[in-house]
Amino acid sequence: MIFNIKITGKKVLFAGGGKIAEAKIKKLIKESPEISVIAPEVTEYIRTLGKGGKINIIEREIRIDDITENYFLVICATSNQGLNRKISIECRKLGILHDDLSNHRNSDIMMVASTIIGNLTLSISTDGMAPAIARRLKTELEEDLIHNSNNFEEDIKTIYNKKNVDA
Numbered sequence: 473m474i475f476n477i478k479i480t481g482k483k484v485l486f487a488g489g490g491k492i493a494e495a496k497i498k499k500l501i502k503e504s505p506e507i508s509v510i511a512p513e514v515t516e517y518i519r520t521l522g523k524g525g526k527i528n529i530i531e532r533e534i535r536i537d538d539i540t541e542n543y544f545l546v547i548c549a550t551s552n553q554g555l556n557r558k559i560s561i562e563c564r565k566l567g568i569l570h571d572d573l574s575n576h577r578n579s580d581i582m583m584v585a586s587t588i589i590g591n592l593t594l595s596i597s598t599d600g601m602a603p604a605i606a607r608r609l610k611t612e613l614e615e616d617l618i619h620n621s622n623n624f625e626e627d628i629k630t631i632y633n634k635k636n637v638d639a
Contacts, residue, residue: 477569477581480506482540487534487559488549489514492573496547498584501526510534510548534559540586541566545581548572576600585610589617591629 489511497518499508507527514529523542523608524531530538532579534555539546539562546563548556551621560578563570572578576599584597585606594613596606 475581476595479503479545481506482544483508484545484547485539485543486511486547486549487511487538487556488547488573489518489529490549490550490551492516493547496528496549496573497521498513499583505545510538536562539563539566539568541552541568543568546570547583548574548578550574588612589614591632592617 479500480503484500484505484507486507486509489509491635492512493509493511494515494517497509501507507521508530509527510530510532512531512533514531516521516530518527521527521532534550536558538637539559546559546568548570549560550556550559556572556574557578560570560572563575564580569580570578571581571583576582582597582600582605585603586593586595587610588594594610594617596610596613
C-alpha cells in the first residue's frame with residue numbers, strides 16, 4: 473500500500489552519502505525535511521547542500537548509536553548490506569521508519585517513483601524489484617497526463633468542490 477507522508481520539518485537521517493543517497497535526497501529535499509547525512513565520503517551534490525546549510529553532514533562511518541529516537545525516518549544507503557541490516561534492526565527497536573535501499577525486505581517503507589501534476593500525485597512501485605521500470609512507467613504516464621488533452625485535474629477539483637458543498 474502506498475502512503476503519502478508529510479515530512480516537512482521532520483528529521484531524516486541518511487546512512488551513506490553516495491549516488492543512491494544523492495538520488496533520494498534530491499527527491500526528499502523538495503519537502504523541506506531536516507536532513508542529516510553520516511558517511512565517510514559524500515558526493516559533490518551532497519557536499520554542496522551541506523556547504524549551503526541545506527543539510528547537515530558528518531563525514532565518518534555511521535555507528536549504531538547514531539540511530540536515535542530523534543529521527544522520524546532513516547534511509548540506509550551504505551554500500552554495506554550487513555551494516556544496512558544492523559541499522560534497520562536498530563530502527564525497528566526504536567520505532568523509527570526506515571528504508572534499507574540494499575534490501576527492501578528489511579524496510580518499513582519504500583520510496584516509490586512519483587510525480588505531482590497539479591492536484592494529482594502519481595506513485596508507482598515494483599516493490600523494489602525493478603525500480604527502472606517504475607521510473608519509466610511514471611515518466612510515460614506523466615508525459616501522457618501533461619501533453620494530452622485529458623481533464624483529470626479539473627475533474628479532481630470539481631469532485632472535491634462538490635463533496636465539500638454537500639458536506
